[in-house]
Amino acid sequence: MDEYPVKVGSMLYTLVDPNKGHEIAYNRWYERDHYYAGCMIGPWLFAGSRWVATRELKDLRFPQDDSNLVTQPYDAGSYVAIYWVHKDHHNDHFKWAGGQVVELYKEGRGFAERKHAHTVLYWYHGTEYRDPDGVPVELALDACFDGHISVAIDRAAGVAEAQLDEFLAGALAETMAGSAIAMSSQWKPEQRGGETTSQAPMDLGSPTGGDSRIMQLMFTETDVRESWDRIVSYGQRVNDSGLATVVYAAPFHRTKVGTDTYVDEIW
Secondary structure, eight states: OOOOOOOOEEEEEEEHHHHHHHHHHHHHHHOOOOOOIIIIIIIIIIEEEEOOOOOHOOOOOOOTTTSSSSSSSSOOOOOEEEEEEEOOOOOHHHHHHHHHHHHHHTTTTTOSSSSEEEEEEEEEEEEEEESSSSSOOOGGGTOOOEEEEEEEEEETTTOOOHHHHHHHHHHHHHHTSSSEEEEEEEEEEEESSSSHHTTSSSSSSSSOTTTTTEEEEEESEEEEEGHHHHHHHHHHHHHHHSSEEEEEEEEEEEETTTSOOOGGOOO
């Protein structure tokens, strides 16, 4: 794969539910105002995308009990927005973002009728690709993939990070081979309490996860449901390895920008 100077270094992952009765208003506010004013116009943030979980997709999530450490209950979080920030400019962007969200709320441009399920900043840890010359991760949010899959994994005590990375690379290669899953990028959470998250005017949802947490973001070229059996098998393989445990796996459709498609299907 050819190399270019633009490199992702970190991301914002924000999984949110609108309050019931406010679904359309939330979707339009986020898409038409906050997506841009709160994120895209900021320095060094170069890509973004929104994804939605219908009721049908929520019921595919696993685990669905207390071992799910990202969404409680398991079906919390209907819309996830994902943003890439350029390598070596994490602080440049999020210092701006922390102040920007405060100013937007002062101007009456917030949205109270929503609840965060899991909003966390993550550091880039690498990408596994299905194809040797596929879409690079830097273009993933703009590439019009049909589906997205989030998988959070906690490394077992006593297991070295490099050991788990090697295992996951092999497991992902087999999972993606011959499938519609084009890539899986890996991310490590930034702990809350910094300048950005401390200024947030709302609760940000479930904990970030510790140093053992890896968040994987996969993108599919076809309807995400067509790939789900592979993800179930992948999750079982991770759990059976003794090296780590899947604590969250969730599929999403890409939102249809400028429409209210899926809004009436999230519950």
